[in-house]
Amino acid sequence: MPPDIAPYDALLLVSFGGPEGPDDVVPFLENVTRGRGIPRERLEEVGQHYYLFGGRSPINDQNRAFLDALRVDLDEHGIDLPVYWGNRNWDPYLRDTLAQMAADGVRRVACFVTSAYSSWSSCRQYRENLFDAVDALPGGVDGPDTPRLDKLRHYFNHPGFVTPVVDATVAALAELPDDARIAFVTHSIPTAMSEGSGPPEADGTYVTQHLDVAQVVVDAVAEQTGRRHEHALVYCSRSGSPQTPWLEPDVNDHLEALAAEGASGVVVVPVGFVSDHMEVIYDLDTEAKETAERLGLPFRRAATPGDDPRFVAVVRDLLLERAAVERGEEVARAAEGSFGACWDRCPVGCCPNPRAARPALTGVPE
Ligand SMILES: CC1=C(CCC(=O)O)c2cc3nc(cc4[nH]c(cc5[nH]c(cc1n2)c(C)c5CCC(=O)O)c(CCC(=O)O)c4C)C(CCC(=O)O)=C3C
Numbered sequence: 001m002p003p004d005i006a007p008y009d010a011l012l013l014v015s016f017g018g019p020e021g022p023d024d025v026v027p028f029l030e031n032v033t034r035g036r037g038i039p040r041e042r043l044e045e046v047g048q049h050y051y052l053f054g055g056r057s058p059i060n061d062q063n064r065a066f067l068d069a070l071r072v073d074l075d076e077h078g079i080d081l082p083v084y085w086g087n088r089n090w091d092p093y094l095r096d097t098l099a100q101m102a103a104d105g106v107r108r109v110a111c112f113v114t115s116a117y118s119s120w121s122s123c124r125q126y127r128e129n130l131f132d133a134v135d136a137l138p139g140g141v142d143g144p145d146t147p148r149l150d151k152l153r154h155y156f157n158h159p160g161f162v163t164p165v166v167d168a169t170v171a172a173l174a175e176l177p178d179d180a181r182i183a184f185v186t187h188s189i190p191t192a193m194s195e196g197s198g199p200p201e202a203d204g205t206y207v208t209q210h211l212d213v214a215q216v217v218v219d220a221v222a223e224q225t226g227r228r229h230e231h232a233l234v235y236c237s238r239s240g241s242p243q244t245p246w247l248e249p250d251v252n253d254h255l256e257a258l259a260a261e262g263a264s265g266v267v268v269v270p271v272g273f274v275s276d277h278m279e280v281i282y283d284l285d286t287e288a289k290e291t292a293e294r295l296g297l298p299f300r301r302a303a304t305p306g307d308d309p310r311f312v313a314v315v316r317d318l319l320l321e322r323a324a325v326e327r328g329e330e331v332a333r334a335a336e337g338s339f340g341a342c343w344d345r346c347p348v349g350c351c352p353n354p355r356a357a358r359p360a361l362t363g364v365p366e
């Protein structure tokens, strides 16, 4: 018997999108930063990061590889479900994908987002993008033929995400002295966005979730190697105006501090990212690595989950879990650490938009 996927009749991979060639870079950056007040110099600088790699972000190819692996995984487990892909900032755009899904007669969709943690940028903004895409359909959000969307829960603490990170950390540590440090890195966000992240009664869910995973990884590494490494959570890819406070310390400043302390080496673990996209290959593999070289600090970057089969299988696990929930059944929810399995529907007021309240799908109705 194939697993029961009712009520779903489609899966949707929701991602960021990236430029595929030099001519795409400026229009892509305009899509990303429309109405955000990002200084011109910052945009020119980020444009250079893309030009350094031929004007092509790796993110779309990584999503294509993930989709291929996901289709194989579902097929191998007897799950016959069409898988679609839509992005916030580049082709295939969510709006076009939703139009195709509606044309194909899709009714009920499970959405998997390529961002693992709670914040406006990494969760709620996607929920707003889903609203806009569905709102653009002929029948609008409540139309009789409009597909209904659910967002699969956050997976930052799912064993299928955490275990590849643990393995990658162990492998990178093996190339450095025994007392090397671990620097967990994630995307910086404005401190105001960070404080507002997650359910309204919690404070700063974005940071809490990252610290929880960091602890899980450090413990699992200690179990495997017998060594508990000193570690810290640090940030990359700060943007915005210099007057606005963002989460710190920056990874480069942290490397300076480690070198000053006489650290023997550092493994940088990009725990905030699911694949080796531009933040990883530029901000870490290029910039932070150069900083470490200048400081004479031995440096290794741990792999991201990418299309590791254990991470690909998270989609199937969360799909089956949520399908059971929607059918009113009891489910076991896989989660490591102390944060616990996340909610299925973001509560009212979760990760508010820092600029203006905007409608969003897949949460508790507001
Ligand atoms: C939390 C977070 C994630 C992590 C979650 C996740 O992994 O998804 C993430 C992912 C990504 N961010 C990406 C690219 C960019 N993000 C920007 C700008 C911003 N990101 C922010 C936050 C995040 N972003 C914020 C608060 C801004 C300021 C503007 C605003 O308030 O929205 C800008 C504008 C230039 C700049 O200012 O840097 C670019 C080009 C790419 C694609 C990479 C590629 O092409 O390979 C990916 C996956």
Ligand SMILES: [Fe+2]
Pocket (backbone or CB within 6 Å): 187
């Ligand atoms: Fe970003």
